[in-house]
Amino acid sequence: MKEISKKTKQSLATYILVIAFYAVCEIWLKTGNMSSLMEGLLVPLCYYMILAVSLNIVVGISGELSLGHAGFMCVGAFTGAIFAVTAGANLPELLELVIAIFLGAAVSAVFGFLIGIPVLRLRGDYLAIVTLAFGEIIKNVINAIYLGVDSAGFHISIKDALSLNLAEDGTTIIKGAQGITGLPRNANFTIGIILLLISLFIIQNLINSRQGRAIMAIRDNRIAAESIGLSVSKYKMMAFVISAALAGVAGVLYAHNLSTLQATPKNFGYNMSIMILVFVVLGGIGNIKGSMIAAVILTILPEKLRFLSDYRMLIYAVVLIAMMLFNSAPKAIAFRERLMESINLKRNKNIKEEA
Amino acid sequence: MSEVNKTNTQNGKLLLDVDTLGISFGGLKAVDNFNLKISKGELYGLIGPNGAGKTTIFNLLTGVYKPDTGKILLDGVDITGKPTIEINKEGIARTFQNIRLFSDLPVIDNVKAALHNHYKYSLADAIFRTPKYFKTEKAMDEKAMEILKVFELDNAASYKASQLPYGRQRKLEIARAIATEPKLLLLDEPAAGMNPQETHELMDTIKFVRDNFNTTILLIEHDMKLVSGICEKLTVLNFGRVLKQGETYEVLHDPEVIKAYLGD
Numbered sequence: 001m002k003e004i005s006k007k008t009k010q011s012l013a014t015y016i017l018v019i020a021f022y023a024v025c026e027i028w029l030k031t032g033n034m035s036s037l038m039e040g041l042l043v044p045l046c047y048y049m050i051l052a053v054s055l056n057i058v059v060g061i062s063g064e065l066s067l068g069h070a071g072f073m074c075v076g077a078f079t080g081a082i083f084a085v086t087a088g089a090n091l092p093e094l095l096e097l098v099i100a101i102f103l104g105a106a107v108s109a110v111f112g113f114l115i116g117i118p119v120l121r122l123r124g125d126y127l128a129i130v131t132l133a134f135g136e137i138i139k140n141v142i143n144a145i146y147l148g149v150d151s152a153g154f155h156i157s158i159k160d161a162l163s164l165n166l167a168e169d170g171t172t173i174i175k176g177a178q179g180i181t182g183l184p185r186n187a188n189f190t191i192g193i194i195l196l197l198i199s200l201f202i203i204q205n206l207i208n209s210r211q212g213r214a215i216m217a218i219r220d221n222r223i224a225a226e227s228i229g230l231s232v233s234k235y236k237m238m239a240f241v242i243s244a245a246l247a248g249v250a251g252v253l254y255a256h257n258l259s260t261l262q263a264t265p266k267n268f269g270y271n272m273s274i275m276i277l278v279f280v281v282l283g284g285i286g287n288i289k290g291s292m293i294a295a296v297i298l299t300i301l302p303e304k305l306r307f308l309s310d311y312r313m314l315i316y317a318v319v320l321i322a323m324m325l326f327n328s329a330p331k332a333i334a335f336r337e338r339l340m341e342s343i344n345l346k347r348n349k350n351i352k353e354e355a
Numbered sequence: 356m357s358e359v360n361k362t363n364t365q366n367g368k369l370l371l372d373v374d375t376l377g378i379s380f381g382g383l384k385a386v387d388n389f390n391l392k393i394s395k396g397e398l399y400g401l402i403g404p405n406g407a408g409k410t411t412i413f414n415l416l417t418g419v420y421k422p423d424t425g426k427i428l429l430d431g432v433d434i435t436g437k438p439t440i441e442i443n444k445e446g447i448a449r450t451f452q453n454i455r456l457f458s459d460l461p462v463i464d465n466v467k468a469a470l471h472n473h474y475k476y477s478l479a480d481a482i483f484r485t486p487k488y489f490k491t492e493k494a495m496d497e498k499a500m501e502i503l504k505v506f507e508l509d510n511a512a513s514y515k516a517s518q519l520p521y522g523r524q525r526k527l528e529i530a531r532a533i534a535t536e537p538k539l540l541l542l543d544e545p546a547a548g549m550n551p552q553e554t555h556e557l558m559d560t561i562k563f564v565r566d567n568f569n570t571t572i573l574l575i576e577h578d579m580k581l582v583s584g585i586c587e588k589l590t591v592l593n594f595g596r597v598l599k600q601g602e603t604y605e606v607l608h609d610p611e612v613i614k615a616y617l618g619d
Contacts (some may be wrong), residue, residue, distance in 0.1 A: 227439055227443060
C-alpha cells in the first residue's frame with residue numbers, strides 16, 4: 001500500500017509542477033510583463049512538452065528508439081487542419097477544437113498501428129532507421145498531395161490542383177507544398193496546458209498499471225517477459241500507438257496555432273524528431289518530469305539568447321552538454337542516488353518511530 | 356499461507372510426457388531421442404556434463420526452440436512447438452541460468468508482472484482508474500507480498516531488482532516464476548554461484564515451494580549435494596542423449612554415470 005501512495009505522490013508532483021508553471025505564466029502574462037516573443041512561445045511550449053512526454057512512452061517506457069515522432073505529429077496536424085477548414089468551419093470554436101483533437105489522435109493512432117506492424121518486428125538501430133524513414137515519407141507524401149472537396153465528396157491528386165477536377169462549388173483544401181490556408185488559429189495556452197495534463201494523466205496511469213508494467217518488463221528483459229506469459233508484440237504496439245496518438249494531439253494543437261499549415265523539413269522533418277528525442281534524452285530517458293523541463297529550457301533558451309547573435313548556438317551547445325552531464329554522468333547519478341537513499345532512510349526512520 | 360500443508364490428491368499422476376524429442380543445430384544433434392516422464396508433485400533432476408544439452412531441453416520445453424522431432428505433453432495437452440507465452444499459460448514457468456530479472460523494476464513489480472495473466476483489467480480501467488483497477492491492484496499487491504514473504508524478499512519489495520545481492524536475485528527469479536502458478540517449474544542451475552550456506556537454504560526453499568505451491572519441479576544442477584539432497588528422480592544426459600534414468604541413489608552410483616562425469 002505504501003508503494004501505491006508513493007507512486008501517486010510522484011504523479012501528483014508532476015501535475016502540480018505543470019499547474020504551477022501555468023500559474024506563473026498566466027500571472028506574468030496578466031501583469032503585462034511578458035514580452036510578445038515569450039507570449040508567442042506559450043502554445044509551442046505546450047506542444048513540445050506533449051511531444052516530449054509522448055515520445056518518452058516509446059523511448060523510456062518501451063525502450064525502443066523511434067526517430068519518426070514528427071511524422072505522427074504531422075498526421076495529427078493535417079487531420080486537425082482538414083477538419084477545421086471543412087466540417088468544423090461552421091462549428092463553435094471550442095467544439096471544433098475538441099473534435100479535431102479526437103480526430104487527430106485517432107488518425108495518428110491508426111498510422112501508428114499500421115507503421116508499427118512492420119517496424120516493431122525490428123529492434124535497436126534498425127527500428128530507429130526505419131521510423132526515421134517513415135517520418136520522412138509521411139511528410140513528403142503530404143507535401144505532394146492535393147486535396148479538394150465539392151458536392152460529390154473528396155478529390156485527391158498528386159499532380160496539381162487542376163487535376164482534382166472539382167465541381168464549381170468545390171474548394172481545394174491541401175494545395176500541395178503550399179499546404180492548408182485559412183486555419184482558425186483558436187488554440188491558446190490554457191487549452192495547451194489542459195491537453196498536456198490529459199497526456200500526463202494517460203501516461204502516468206499507464207505506467208502504474210498492469211499494461212505499463214508489462215511494457216517495462218519487456219523492455220528490461222524480453223526473454224524473461226515471454227517466459228511469464230507477456231505478449232511482446234501486443235505491448236510494444238500498445239506503447240507505440242498511444243505515443244503516436246498523443247503526438248497527433250500535439251500536431252492538432254500545432255495546426256490550430258497557425259493560419260497556414262505546411263509540411264516543411266523544419267516543422268515535420270527529422271530535425272524535429274531529433275529535437276523531441278533530445279528533450280527526452282536530456283530530461284532523462286523514462287523521466288516524464290525531466291523531459292518536460294528539458295523541452296521548456298531548450299525551447300526558451302535559443303530565443304532568450306538572441307542578443308548573443310553569433311554566440312547563441314555556442315551557449316546552447318554548452319547548456320546541452322551541461323544538462324547531459326547532470327542527468328547521465330555516472331558520478332552525478334551516484335550522487336543523486338545517495339541523496340535519495342539518505343532521504344528514504346530518514347523517512348523510514350520516521351515511519352518506524354511513528355509505529 | 357492458505358496452501359500450506361494442503362495434501363495434493365493428484366500426486367503420482369503423469370504431468371509431463373516427453374516422447375522422442377530431438378533438435379539439431381546445423382549438423383549437430385544437440386538433443387536426440389529424449390524421453391522423460393514426470394509425475395505430479397515430483398522433484399526431478401536433470402544432470403549431465405557441460406554441453407550435454409540440458410538447457411537446450413529447457414528451451415525446447417518452453418518453446419524457445421521448436422523441436423525437429425518428438426512430442427511434449429503437459430497434463431495431457433500437446434504443447435509441442437507452441438510459442439513461449441502459450442506454454443506459460445498452459446503451466447510451465449522457468450528460471451534462467453544467467454539471471455534474467457526486470458532489473459529496473461522494483462522487486463514487487465517483478466512479481467506483479469508475472470501475475471499479469473491472472474489479475475486482469477482493461478487499458479480503459481487503468482487510464483480512468485476505475486474501482487476495478489484499485490481492487491485488482493490491491494489484490495495483486497497482496498498476492499505479490501505473500502509470495503515475496505515465502506522467499507524472504509518482502510522487506511526488499513520496493514528496491515530495484517538490480518540492487519539485490521546475487522543470492523536474493525536467484526530467489527526473486529523463482530518467486531516470479533511461481534507467481535504465474537505453474538504446474539511445472541523449471542529451474543536452470545538455481546545454485547550456480549552460491550556458497551554452501553546459500554545452497555543449503557535454497558534446498559529448503561525448493562522443497563518448500565514444491566510442497567506448498569502445488570507444483571512439480573524439474574531442475575538442472577551441477578551441485579551434487581543439492582541434487583542428491585532433494586531430487587527424487589534423475590535423468591543423466593550425455594551428448595544430447597539419455598544416459599541413465601531412475602531413482603536418484605541408483606543413478607548416481609551407476610558406473611556409466613560416474614564414467615561420464617569423471618572420465619575413464
